[in-house]
Amino acid sequence: MHAWSTNNEQSFMSKDVSWSNACAGRLALVYDVTKFLEDHPGGDDVLLSSTGKDATDDFEDVGGHSNTARAMMDEYLVGEVDDPF
Numbered sequence: 001m002h003a004w005s006t007n008n009e010q011s012f013m014s015k016d017v018s019w020s021n022a023c024a025g026r027l028a029l030v031y032d033v034t035k036f037l038e039d040h041p042g043g044d045d046v047l048l049s050s051t052g053k054d055a056t057d058d059f060e061d062v063g064g065h066s067n068t069a070r071a072m073m074d075e076y077l078v079g080e081v082d083d084p085f
Contacts, residue, residue: 028080042062
């Protein structure tokens with residue numbers, strides 16, 4: 001668990017999370033963005049298309065993610081995958 005998070009994090013197993021695009025060397029964090037779907041500037045389809053997978057590339061490919069957007073992610077962090085790879 002991460003000391004910097006203010007959330008009640010949980011531990012997940014990879015069998016509980018779909019990993020179609022997992023890459024070695026990445027920390028596997030799990031986010032629940034359900035409450036952000038309606039507010040996402042790019043629309044909910046963008047978030048829904050990235051569910052259940054490693055969404056790092058999807059997130060990084062968008063040049064419009066500000067430091068504020070990155071900081072917001074902590075609010076939606078629910079845990080990490082113990083055995084991601």
